[in-house]
Amino acid sequence: MHDFNSLEALAIYIHIPFCRWRCSYCDFNVYAGMQRWFGPYIDALAEEIRRFGAAAGRPRARTVYIGGGTPSLLPLPLLARLFEALHEAFEIPQGVEITMEANPSGLSVAYLEGVRGLGVNRISFGVQSTHPEELHLLRRDHTFEEACDHIALARAAGFANLNVDLIYGLPGQTLTGWQETLEAVLALRPEHLSAYALIVEERTTLRRWIQEGRVPTPDSDLTAEMYEWTRERMAKAGYRHYEISNWARPGYESQHNTVYWRYEPYIGFGAGACSFIDGRRWVNVMHPKEYIRRVERGETLIMEEERLDRRTQMAEMIILGLRLVEEGVEDVRFRARFGEGILDVYGSVVAELEDLGLAQWDGARLRLTRRGVLLGNQVFWRFL
Structure with a gap:
């Protein structure tokens, strides 16, 4: 536990x-x-x-x-x-x-x-x-x-x-x-x-x-x-x-x-619900009858779980944060979480995205451009 x-x-x-x-x-x-x-x-x-x-x-x-x-x-x-x-x-x-x-x-x-x-x-x-x-x-x-x-x-x-x-x-x-x-x-x-x-x-x-x-x-x-x-x-x-x-x-x-x-912690309850806390993600068993049976027997409800390494967490935080079109990913949040800034980790990716007109870096946050919002997937895979 x-x-x-x-x-x-x-x-x-x-x-x-x-x-x-x-x-x-x-x-x-x-x-x-x-x-x-x-x-x-x-x-x-x-x-x-x-x-x-x-x-x-x-x-x-x-x-x-x-x-x-x-x-x-x-x-x-x-x-x-x-x-x-x-x-x-x-x-x-x-x-x-x-x-x-x-x-x-x-x-x-x-x-x-x-x-x-x-x-x-x-x-x-x-x-x-x-x-x-x-x-x-x-x-x-x-x-x-x-x-x-x-x-x-x-x-x-x-x-x-x-x-x-x-x-x-x-x-x-x-x-x-x-x-x-x-x-x-x-x-x-x-x-x-x-x-x-x-x-x-x-x-x-x-x-x-x-x-x-x-x-x-x-x-x-x-x-x-x-x-x-x-x-x-x-x-x-x-x-x-x-x-x-x-x-x-x-x-x-x-x-x-x-x-x-913003890639912050959440807990999910119920059949198939997903949770994410401290870099650990887990999913409950899917079928309601199996879920009920396991609760009644005091068995584990977790169907699958993964511990995400630091690099995966960084990429996920950027990809999810870029969905926030105005706010984007704030460097101070990223740094508070990982001890490094966005450019320290992804400087070359950010430069490439800026050249392509898909993202913008203003020194404090990374955001998608108007075109980047339309072509989000072109941006996201670069961080993986």
Whole structure:
């Protein structure tokens, strides 16, 4: 067991692996049709959380993020059980960002008020598109009208910090279609917006449809055009483009995800959850039933773990930090962590990237240029 007593504050991720069904593009660790396992899973999750809290001496929570899957499928009493364990295991200061992902279907004001009563102060809605044919292609179980209604319900329940997830670069999607989606969502005035270019993952329904020729291959040039337009439009709407795929009204940047991008420690609970503390990374066993069984038997939950050497940690800190388009990687943070500055370690790589117009070094931080943001992968592999 790791000695956790030296920990300052930790970002907490909690994985809820249940969905009504699997979306066509999804390769996350999620399972459909497992309603009768909700209770046993939350019991196991609460136990894992309590054990960690006891071993680590009840550390302070920096942020809490409940993701999935579809956490909003859980009935309130089960969520309450989860929060009880969290408060027992962690010191959770007033005002800490606590996010929960939700599907914009089937929720009531009473449910959302209950969620807020438990301490959740930020909701992330998976809206993805405003067009019926695109939602159908993605196998989403809601309409855009329902999404609008749910955002209104969340406002009525008192939520003042909402994120909307969107996907662009879909097969057959036009620039105009994407512009309509973004305009319609901007009209809802979310505090935060995540727009992800579609990645057609292996072993997804969408990949199979494309291979069978039932759906066209996404157009990468058009996707880049959509991204460029999005950057301009979001700036006009008053949002900060603080991370490659994320925009926020000033002060509403995702504090939880920023922990990942700054390469700071986090603990993950639940099936398939990942943790990263002191250069050690580990992943829990994936299947909920196996996860429950191991918790009940007191067996290790870790499926795989690795100790990252210093050089790998340096590269990862740079690659993740460069995703923060404005902040970049601060030399003082890098030096505090490794005892050397960015140029001491990567001087020649930085010079090459500057020559190529992909990155800029201003003496205090390394950032991607506008072109570098578009060609991020051209930059990232150079550090590995």
